[in-house]
Amino acid sequence: MDKPFAITLDVGSSLANKTGAWRTERPVYVDLMPPCNHACPAGENIQQWLYRAEDGSYEPAWRQIMQDNPLPATMGRVCYRPCETACNRAQLDAAVGINSVERFLGDEAIRHGWTVPVTAAASGKRVLVVGAGPSGLSAAYHLRLLGHEVTLRDSAPVAGGMMRFGIPAYRLPRQTLDAEVDRILAMGVTLDAGRPVTDLLGEMRDGGFDAAFLAVGAQRGKRAYIPAGDSAKILDAVALLHATADAEPPQLGRRVAVYGGGDTAMDAARTARRLGATDAVIVYRRTRERMPAHDVEVEEATEEGVRMMWLSTIARADEGKLTIERMMLDESGFPQPTGEFEELEADSVVLALGQEAELSLLDGVDGITVADGVVQVGPDLMTGHPGIFAGGDMIPADRTVTVAIGHGKKAARGIDAWLRGDRGGGTGRAADGGAASHAPQRLADFDRLNSWYYSDAPATVRPQLDAARRISTFDEITGGLDESTALFEARRCLSCGNCFECDNCYGVCPDNAVIKLGAGQRYEIDLDYCKGCGICASECPCGAIDMVTERI
Amino acid sequence: MPVQPVKFYQVGSFAVGNRLLADDDRSVQSEPGRANSLTCGHRACQRCGEALGARYALDAAMRATSRQMVAVNATGCLEVFSTPYPETSWQIPWIHSLFGNAPAVATGVAAALRAKGRSDVRVVGQAGDGGTVDIGMACLSGMFERNDDVLFICYDNEAYMNTGVQRSGATPPAARTATTPAVGPEPGNRFGQGKNVPLIAMAHEIPYVATATVAGLRDLEYKVRRAMEFRGARYLHVLVPCPLGWGSAAGDTIKIARLAEQTGLFPVFEAEAGELVSATKIRKKAPVEDYLRLQTRYAHLFKSPEGAATIARLQRIADRNIARFGLLDTDAAPGPAAEETP
Ligand SMILES: Cc1ncc(C[n+]2csc(CCOP(=O)(O)OP(=O)(O)O)c2C)c(N)n1
Numbered sequence: 001m002d003k004p005f006a007i008t009l010d011v012g013s014s015l016a017n018k019t020g021a022w023r024t025e026r027p028v029y030v031d032l033m034p035p036c037n038h039a040c041p042a043g044e045n046i047q048q049w050l051y052r053a054e055d056g057s058y059e060p061a062w063r064q065i066m067q068d069n070p071l072p073a074t075m076g077r078v079c080y081r082p083c084e085t086a087c088n089r090a091q092l093d094a095a096v097g098i099n100s101v102e103r104f105l106g107d108e109a110i111r112h113g114w115t116v117p118v119t120a121a122a123s124g125k126r127v128l129v130v131g132a133g134p135s136g137l138s139a140a141y142h143l144r145l146l147g148h149e150v151t152l153r154d155s156a157p158v159a160g161g162m163m164r165f166g167i168p169a170y171r172l173p174r175q176t177l178d179a180e181v182d183r184i185l186a187m188g189v190t191l192d193a194g195r196p197v198t199d200l201l202g203e204m205r206d207g208g209f210d211a212a213f214l215a216v217g218a219q220r221g222k223r224a225y226i227p228a229g230d231s232a233k234i235l236d237a238v239a240l241l242h243a244t245a246d247a248e249p250p251q252l253g254r255r256v257a258v259y260g261g262g263d264t265a266m267d268a269a270r271t272a273r274r275l276g277a278t279d280a281v282i283v284y285r286r287t288r289e290r291m292p293a294h295d296v297e298v299e300e301a302t303e304e305g306v307r308m309m310w311l312s313t314i315a316r317a318d319e320g321k322l323t324i325e326r327m328m329l330d331e332s333g334f335p336q337p338t339g340e341f342e343e344l345e346a347d348s349v350v351l352a353l354g355q356e357a358e359l360s361l362l363d364g365v366d367g368i369t370v371a372d373g374v375v376q377v378g379p380d381l382m383t384g385h386p387g388i389f390a391g392g393d394m395i396p397a398d399r400t401v402t403v404a405i406g407h408g409k410k411a412a413r414g415i416d417a418w419l420r421g422d423r424g425g426g427t428g429r430a431a432d433g434g435a436a437s438h439a440p441q442r443l444a445d446f447d448r449l450n451s452w453y454y455s456d457a458p459a460t461v462r463p464q465l466d467a468a469r470r471i472s473t474f475d476e477i478t479g480g481l482d483e484s485t486a487l488f489e490a491r492r493c494l495s496c497g498n499c500f501e502c503d504n505c506y507g508v509c510p511d512n513a514v515i516k517l518g519a520g521q522r523y524e525i526d527l528d529y530c531k532g533c534g535i536c537a538s539e540c541p542c543g544a545i546d547m548v549t550e551r552i
Numbered sequence: 553m554p555v556q557p558v559k560f561y562q563v564g565s566f567a568v569g570n571r572l573l574a575d576d577d578r579s580v581q582s583e584p585g586r587a588n589s590l591t592c593g594h595r596a597c598q599r600c601g602e603a604l605g606a607r608y609a610l611d612a613a614m615r616a617t618s619r620q621m622v623a624v625n626a627t628g629c630l631e632v633f634s635t636p637y638p639e640t641s642w643q644i645p646w647i648h649s650l651f652g653n654a655p656a657v658a659t660g661v662a663a664a665l666r667a668k669g670r671s672d673v674r675v676v677g678q679a680g681d682g683g684t685v686d687i688g689m690a691c692l693s694g695m696f697e698r699n700d701d702v703l704f705i706c707y708d709n710e711a712y713m714n715t716g717v718q719r720s721g722a723t724p725p726a727a728r729t730a731t732t733p734a735v736g737p738e739p740g741n742r743f744g745q746g747k748n749v750p751l752i753a754m755a756h757e758i759p760y761v762a763t764a765t766v767a768g769l770r771d772l773e774y775k776v777r778r779a780m781e782f783r784g785a786r787y788l789h790v791l792v793p794c795p796l797g798w799g800s801a802a803g804d805t806i807k808i809a810r811l812a813e814q815t816g817l818f819p820v821f822e823a824e825a826g827e828l829v830s831a832t833k834i835r836k837k838a839p840v841e842d843y844l845r846l847q848t849r850y851a852h853l854f855k856s857p858e859g860a861a862t863i864a865r866l867q868r869i870a871d872r873n874i875a876r877f878g879l880l881d882t883d884a885a886p887g888p889a890a891e892e893t894p
Pocket residue numbers: 602627628629630650651652679680681682683684709711712713714715720
């Protein structure tokens with residue numbers, strides 16, 4: 001041993017000292033359920049596709065959406081965005097514009113012609129899907145991806161359902177809808193359009209179908225008895241929207257009253273404005289707070305000059321005028337007549353009092369239970385008749401396009417399991433599809449985040465066609481984001497509960513006990529040296545580290 | 553502006569790294585191949601702010617000097633926990649002499665390198681607050697006066713931690729230490745005493761003086777890099793919370809340093825040739841109470857009725873810092889009272 005002068009021992013490194021032995025708690029990386037994903041009725045993994053979009057990987061981001069939802073460009077326009085209501089960023093400045101990024105990705109896909117290949121081996125099973133609305137299309141798409149043969153039947157001459165005949169073009173341009181519907185059909189779905197199904201069991205037998213998914217929607221407008229003079233003009237909102245979509249709008253006159261307070265009422269009033277009504281009035285028996293319509297719809301309708309008459313019912317309709325009775329809410333919030341009347345000039349009345357499902361195709365099908373006008377289903381969306389599933393507006397649920405798309409996915413998985421012989425039902429499968437698709441995960445709520453690390457970045461507002469121009473055309477009113485703003489918006493995501501490789505844990509450990517595994521690989525704790533101090537967990541911006549007690 | 557805000561990348565410039573940033577924009581601490589000047593296996597307490605601050609500063613200095621650097625260390629926790637003979641945690645040339653003479657030893661190393669014509673090798677001296685503010689003060693002032701080519705870093709944990717939390721000239725008023733117990737009419741450390749070494753250093757008109765905390769990594773790294781752009785005497789004062797001496801909970805080390813900044817109690821600024829050139833603005837202003845509550849050394853303030861008045865006095869110190877160093881973006885309104893000194 002040749003040592004320098006006065007040195008008697010070798011120099012040792014402190015690496016010999018395994019300070020991990022001091023630890024009573026250890027950090028553990030976790031992936032939690034972000035509130036947006038949790039709220040999405042279509043079960044999208046929003047946080048994950050925003051993460052992909054953040055570095056400009058738009059196609060992978062779009063493919064991630066497509067795992068759950070085959071209609072991103074459509075949903076990026078018509079979804080009521082429960083994700084944004086739940087978004088944690090709202091507690092910092094404003095929610096991430098998730099919907100606008102989804103629309104951007106959906107439009108990119110259409111522009112570039114991206115498609116989803118069917119790679120599953122053919123199962124040899126045939127499924128009949130009745131109703132080519134969002135639920136039926138979603139089911140058809142997912143069933144194709146699972147290898148089943150799909151026939152899609154609809155009474156209308158084209159596919160799209162309420163997306164085509166209920167949602168006005170100013171909210172959803174037809175080229176967009178067509179592109180997304182065609183992309184699904186091109187995956188090998190047989191479309192029988194203009195072919196109403198009346199004898200379900202017979203058609204299943206004749207067509208050799210192994211299972212059926214029913215998604216006929218709720219198309220029939222509810223009627224209300226209104227005493228009316230002979231020449232009073234009363235029509236139905238569903239019919240109005242349908243006829244307008246067919247480019248055969250009815251004559252409404254210059255003053256139009258719309259009776260009802262839901263989204264369809266708003267759509268009808270806004271459509272009336274575009275058809276030339278100078279005065280479109282919503283007549284609703286309760287108050288603004290109790291109105292079922294979504295806020296955006298009410299705001300946009302108001303901007304377009306639609307008037308609202310709260311606490312009012314139509315007592316009588318005559319030519320050119322209506323008799324309105326004022327209402328009052330009782331203690332339970334129910335509207336009660338006051339006996340006070342006034343007149344409202346109106347050339348026509350549009351009824352938007354809700355819709356009901358037309359269920360005659362179920363006549364003669366045994367085992368089906370119908371309650372409150374809708375078909376009862378199990379957790380996997382199977383009706384009481386084995387092999388017949390149902391979803392969308394005809395089962396008990398919120399009636400939105402997004403919910404319907406979620407049903408399509410959930411039913412496809414249920415049908416697939418059933419066809420493959422898993423008849424036990426409810427093997428946790430029920431949790432798929434909708435909000436609970438990542439069920440056992442804990443929620444990444446705002447309190448878990450260390451919001452210090454997120455810089456201020458207010459939301460990018462989508463351009464809007466100004467109101468004056470809006471009412472003269474059926475042009476789409478909300479514009480899309482260009483690439484740089486969509487990218488900015490995606491980067492506003494806080495990545496709640498899911499590591500996004502910000503290097504904070506790697507940086508803040510006083511013991512160098514966090515190992516950086518490289519891009520996309522995240523990190524690992526070096527338990528030889530981790531003293532379990534918990535700084536990494538407290539300084540993780542997105543709450544993706546738990547401290548777990550060591551068992552000694 | 554000390555730290556250029558990074559173009560918006562999800563977490564802006566506040567996190568350690570970011571997968572979306574170009575390599576050049578990333579912090580030294582985010583590099584997989586960072587120097588780890590102070591490596592694993594050291595015997596610092598769990599969640600030690602000083603171990604963290606030293607690695608932050610020295611890794612940045614290693615990068616700024618292309619790893620041509622010698623560190624001189626005074627006695628104190630940093631020296632004791634890193635080098636129980638024959639083990640060492642230092643992965644850089646490192647020398648220890650005494651508690652009070654680190655600035656003088658650093659001067660000597662710089663002189664030796666100059667004699668050997670090694671202008672490429674830079675010298676960093678480092679000590680705790682005791683070794684800097686108190687026992688090392690004379691050597692440090694001499695080093696400043698002679699403008700020796702040394703960057704001296706003080707890791708300020710506001711007391712003599714290594715020997716059991718005795719008061720130093722950097723202990724803040726009202727803090728309980730072993731030698732300033734929370735008893736009597738004015739419990740804890742006295743108001744109106746102590747020294748502000750960054751201002752003393754500025755009074756020497758040396759090329760560069762800066763303050764930083766372990767809560768502002770990018771700012772700290774910037775200041776080390778900037779300091780290395782000068783020749784001559786430079787001084788960096790880094791606030792490093794001591795969980796044991798301050799009585800803070802697990803995982804709170806960085807949070808407490810952040811609150812020291814955001815309350816205004818610890819002003820973060822830089823000065824060149826005696827002139828203030830920038831102050832880091834408070835982003836989320838917090839009352840001093842938020843900071844005090846997290847530390848048992850201030851627990852007495854929340855147990856007696858007189859505590860409220862003391863907290864108000866501490867708030868006036870913070871307010872004065874905010875006005876004096878322009879810590880708020882809207883620093884038009886000066887603090888209410890300017891008679892209290894930290
Ligand atoms: C001349 C001399 N006096 C006293 C000591 C004992 N001593 C060793 S470390 C220390 C305190 C160090 O305090 P500080 O410089 O603040 O560093 P910290 O341990 O807090 O990091 C003391 C008093 C000594 N080593 N030498």
